[in-house]
Amino acid sequence: MDLIPVLVEIAKQSGCTEVDALKEKFVEAGQSGLSFVTEALDSGFIDEDRFLQGICEWLSLDWQQDVMSSLDPGLKNILPAQIALRYRVVPFRQDGALTTLLTYDPFDLLARQSAAQQISGQILWAIAPRRHILGALRQIYGVGAETFDEILEGRQDIEDYLSQKEEINIVDSEDPEASVVKFVNQIIREALQDRATDIHFEPLENDLRVRFRIDGVLHEIPVPDRIKLLQSSVISRLKIMSHLDIAERRLPQDGRINMEYQGKPVDVRVATIPSVTGESVSLRLLSQEKFDFYKLGLNPAAEEKLRNLLALPNGIILLTGPTGCGKSTSLYTFLSAINTHERRIVTVEDPVEYKLPGVIQIAVKPDIGLSFAAGLRHILRADPNIVMVGEVRDVETAEIAIRAALTGHLVFSTLHTNDAIGGITRLVDMGVEPFLVSSAVRAFLAQRLVRVLCPECKAPASYPAGYLKGIGFPQGMEDKVRKTVGCEHCKNTGYSGRTAIFEICTVSPRITDLIIQGKSASALMAVAIEEGMKTLRDAGWDKVIEGKTTVEEVLRVTSANVEQLDE
Secondary structure (H helix, E strand, C coil): CCHHHHHHHHHHHCCCCCHHHHHHHHHHHHHHCCCHHHHHHHHCCCCHHHHHHHHHHHHCCEECCCCHHHCCHHHHHHCCHHHHHHHCCEEEEEECCEEEEEECCCCCHHHHHHHHHHCCCEEEEEECCHHHHHHHHHHHHCCCHHHHHHHHCCCCCHHHHHHCCCCCCCCCCCCCHHHHHHHHHHHHHHHHHCCEEEEEEEECCCCEEEEEEECCEEEECCCCCCHHHHHHHHHHHHHHHCCCCCCCCCCCEEEEEEEEECCEEEEEEEEEEEECCEEEEEEEEEECCCCCHHHHCCCHHHHHHHHHHHCCCCEEEEEECCCCCCHHHHHHHHHHHCCCCCCCEEEEECCCCCCCCCCEEEECEHHHCECHHHHHHHHHHHCCCEEEECCCCCHHHHHHHHHHHHCCCEEEEEECCCCHHHHHHHHHHHCCCHHHHHHHEEEEEEEEEEEEECCCCCEECCCCCCHHHHCCCCCCCHHHCEECCCCCCCCCCCEEEEEEEEEEEECCHHHHHHHHCCCCHHHHHHHHHHCCCCCHHHHHHHHHHCCCCCHHHHHHHHHHHHHHHHC
């Protein structure tokens, strides 16, 4: 039977507007032996759910819309991972001798034959959306399960072999090295597809846990059950990729991996940590993206204030906040905004995370004496207009940076403090004279990252009477508050992406006087707010009112700031 006319008619009834183009794809698929359903879903010409439901009706098969909530991971032994993942078949339900399997391509005869060879008894086929099928396979079998089975295939004695030696490098001439490479690459690829910023390989007593940090929050990802067997192999592969010493397991090591994903370069920072259960490896994924102000999520007033600061001829601009709050991204954005042919920009960083064209970037190397202070001292002899120091860690670096600012340079750097005002007290606590702080620093910026609500599923939120007022939320704006719901688009987290909130404290004449007088942080904060500074929490409320984030997210990232204010 010729399926093409039937599928074309189903596509028409599903609302397809490019019928001729779709028919042409079907003809090409038939000539090449490709799947008609896959070609239709990849074409973008149809509504996936309506098209598959049309096939369901024509074949009189069951339609399963809600797959993830009804999954039974215990059924994964019914069908080997290689077959399930190759043919995109999900073992869904078993009732006595009747087994229900899910697919999105009921015309795949090889899938049916392979499943029939593995399962005794009757098979009932049902259809589900492709995105649900792929998500269910990942949930049941784990990331890289197909490759994992390939690695273990033919090695029935692997458990005994590994138990003979406490630590062993499996990546040798006798093992399928290419499969290990594929397995590691598949995990990294999954992380990039999920917009992860970090991957953590964490050895436990009887398992190897893999976690992705997505939008600032760690998520444990499903992996094959026996992945512990390949722990040494996976760790060794990661160390080889990052040019580290695979024989050194007692000391921490740092390295880098340069790779490409979807035609774009990706820089991966690698750090190993020895632990009692094995080496833990962390990967920081750094995509080489263009740095633009609009990506920072600034409101017009804050952007104007920042651009005025960047236009200053000299002085220090300090960005403060904890690790992982986006300080480096903001600094690179600032430098990109003022990077012109008329300016010479030199940076000293630890490490150099992103490479900026036209900017001279120096990586700190403490083992040969190239510290922030030493690098900065030499930079000043190289005729720079603008200097960026990765972090002010000690009084020596701070004093050299101040000297650079006082001699006509614009200096950017970072500090680890809870808020903008904390940058002032931190420098003074380091031993920098208050009059130098007040005369050299032009502004202190505090930054946090808040998760952005998923635009597909966010919904109006309601809170008990008096709650929003009690936490300082602007009165009269309660109807603007939104909450998380969770959907397929955001993987049921309710969030998709992150944006920054800023607290910008410019060093005005009044604040200068207070710094010289040695006033407390609370006194400095009061004056800064009186002069128009918006606190981190107030900046967060603006994002809530705009419908971009939630009250809970703002409270999560600004709690330390508010506690300090309350004191």
